[in-house]
Amino acid sequence: MTDRRKALGRLGEDLACRHLDGEGFEIVERNWRTRDGEIDIVARKGDLIAFVEVKARRGDRFGEPEESVTPLKMRRIRRVAAQYLRQAPASGEVRFDVIGIRFGAGDTVTELRHTEAAF
Secondary structure, eight states: OOHHHHHHHHHHHHHHHHHHHHTTOEEEEEEEEETTEEEEEEEEETTEEEEEEEEEEESSTTOOGGGGOOHHHHHHHHHHHHHHHHHSOOOSOEEEEEEEEEEOGGGOEEEEEEETTOO
């Protein structure tokens, strides 16, 4: 991954965290990794724990950011989330969300969509 794409990903995750914070979530983890994969954001709101995949794109040449969360990626996120829950058990609802962010010129946000219970 190029430095430019990494920077866009970090910026997208920063914005997603701010959005979630504004919605009353506590950010518990960022970039939680195992050998099987990574969870971009683990957030908690009351008894709800949300595993959040963040997708950021410049422009619209390649479709919606959320469209890049494939069935394979969903399975991987679920597997990594199960590993997370084994080490940090949760008693409430578990949800898998996707936040898609589109950037325009100068890395200005043109759209941020938070899809709750995306899969």
